[in-house]
Amino acid sequence: GQQVMQIPQYQHVQEGEDFTTYCNSSTTLSNIQWYKQRPGGHPVFLIQLVKSGEVKKQKRLTFQFGEAKKNSSLHITATQTTDVGTYFCAGPTFGGTSYGKLTFGQGTILTVHP
């Protein structure tokens, strides 16, 4: 079945440093989604990338979707303590239903030291 690998598992940064997490799928994805989960919270949708080579920005966050639509990255510029949490990528698998089930990467736990 589809596998979504995400690295690194943990990232500790000093406030102001940059942060990147990488996601790689075993199969070509129709789209890839990114979520943020704060400690004790639930996943919150950040963005969806659909097109090959797509790059989207949300303030200090930059999301990329690879040309082959099998990998993606999330880059945060000048991290802040509010960026703390676990970042997940997720790709859908379609099995005949209108919406595919999401396969999540393992997540990257980001801690930011002030």
Added chain:
Amino acid sequence: GAVVSQHPSWVICKSGTSVKIECRSLDFQATTMFWYRQFPKQSLMLMATSNEGSKATYEQGVEKDKFLINHASLTLSTLTVTSAHPEDSSFYICSATDRTYGYTFGSGTRLTVV
């Protein structure tokens, strides 16, 4: 935006008892609902996919007789953990989908079985 209400937020139950978790889409009709389980510092693992009026589709390794899913309407799905044991202690999260809002997650239920 879309809101998915999940109750209860946390529950403690005795070993051998059953616990029901509700997931409601408040302002949209969910085409499909998904149930996930998440252990500490781990990713979300899909347990089952449910469509209104039909039987849930369970992922490999998930016991359908232990995790009963009922999707009675387009706005309500329930997960019942039957004869709960300490190893069932986990964070259970539902997700509802529709064409407008995509995937929206509930706030999760933290189950502790003692």
